[in-house]
Structure formats: structure tokens, C-alpha cells
Amino acid sequence: MAEERGEDGVRRRDFINIAAVGAAGVGGAVTLLPLISQMAPSKDVLAESSTELDISAIEPGQAIKAIFRKQPLFVKRLTEEEISEENAVPLGDLRDPQTLDERTQEGHRDILVTMGVCTHLGCVPLGAAEGEVKGEYGGYFCPCHGSHYDSAGRIRKGPAPTNLEVPEYAFTSDTVIQVG
Template structure:
């Protein structure tokens, strides 16, 4: 652009003030700082991952031949009791009959066990009210009863009466064979 008084042209980049170069230097400095922060922060973030012994408890395998019809086994899984129950045909029929009952936490019996394996019910054995351990056979519905506060669960582990807000939790599990189950 020509100056009207002197006739000289003024170039904003003539003195070496290239804005593209300055932008590149700023971006490179920010990227280097972000990389340094990430390098310093990673050990702190990584130490929050579960340890090897905790990961080993994440899943367990159980031999179902140890449980007779009408019995349950209590396993320890992730620091909590886990009920593996071999239900009788009468218990299954009672659970299916109550599918349409007035339930606080509505869930059908078929949603609480694996397809084709209605006789096997696997639930976390802690009351959903305050975490007590319910006992089997003491409730009004043929299932579990929590003596601490009076929660009654049916033969499918669904809450039917008492202060507990939810059904007994069903963990992720898969049948590895007809006689072996993997939980977690």
C-alpha cells in the first residue's frame, strides 16, 4: 500500500513479524505442554486401576454338580455373598405364577435366569434395603427373607414385601457347559 505523503509502501511483514510463524510456535508450545502434562499425569491415573488380585475376583467358575435340587450354595464373589439356587419345579411354577402380581420392581421370572435354564437362579445375596444377607425359606412368598428389616423375596428373588426397593440383583453369568457356570 502506498503512503500518500512519502510514496513508500508499508508491508506489515517487512520487519520479520510473520503471524503464521508466531501461530506455529504457539501451537507447538501448547502441544508440548499438553504432552508433558499427559506424561506426568499417566502414572497417577494408572494407579487407580484395580490390582491383579481384584481382577482375579472379577469372575468365578462354579461346578453345578455340587448343588442338589431344592438347595442353594452361597459363594463369595467380589466380596459379596452370591446365591446359586437349584430351583424345584414347584419353585419355578410359583415364580412364573407371580409374574403378573403387583410387584414393586416388576420383572418376569424368565428375565431373571438364562433361557432354557429356569432351574438355576443366580442372584447377589444382599438385601437391596441396607445390604443384609437374607435367608432362604423364611419369607411369606417361599423365597428369601431379610430378618434385619423384614424384606420378603419370592422364589425368583423379586421383592414382594418390606422396605427393600429392588429385587435381588442378577449378576452377569454364562453357562460354560451343562454343569459349569461362569459368573462375572
């Protein structure tokens, strides 16, 4: 039995094999596409990936609470007196040594943005709202186990191992910050 070959030397069977492999490849890609796309974050997760805050109404010495990724966020406008006090603290006196300049951004040294979660066991410290206990150092106080933070969010006393976390944030204007 002689094999039928076309003018270019390709057999009919070769064409069927190429067509079958091509169809299988397209079918595999169509099957994998929904599996891969379902691994992408949902719209509600993407919506919470960043938070934009208008800080124009915060007076010196005042703080606001917001929510970022389902956790409390504290934004505080420091007074000149608080800035001077925090800059005067020797780094050797701190458990987790960080200067105020390391915790704020250039040009906005009076704005402190921290996560409102105690680094000991995850409680929410007091001190961001008017009339709340601010602890021995005038910043934040965690009522769960007695951690005291200064007005720069640095741990000063108690069981918390590290300072309040400073999330990634940027100023989109002089009065608006985007966290995340």
C-alpha cells in the same frame, strides 16, 4: 556473523532444538508411564472381577452361597413346582415386576443366580442355607427389617424397593457358571 548451514539448509542450532525437544518428549513419556500404570487395577482386584462356580452338586430346591466381589452370591436350583408357582404370579402383584424368564437364562431356567444382598439396606437375607427361614413366600427373608422375597428373588413384602440383583453371568458348560 554468517550462520553455518549444511547442504540441506538445516542449521546446527535447529538440530540441537530438535534433539532437545525429542529428549524432553521421551523423558516426559518415561515419567508418565509409572503414573498411568499405577492406576490399573491390582492383581487381587482383577482376581475378584469374576468367579467361576461348579453347580453340578446343587440338587433341585437347594441353594449354595458363594462370594463375588466381596459380597454374598446365591445360586439356587429351582424345582419344577417352584418354577410353576413363580410363573403363575401375576406381574401386577409384584412391586418390581419381573418374570422368572427375565431373571434366568435360556436353557437353564432352573438355575437362579442372585446377589445375596437385600436391596433395602444391604443386609444378607436368609434362605440359601439348609434350615434357614425362607420367609412367607418360600424364597429369602431379610432379618434386619423383614423383607420377604419369593423363590425367584423378587420382593414380595417389606421395605426392600427392588428384587435381589441378578449379576451378569454366563454358562461356560452345563455345570459351570462364570459370574462377572
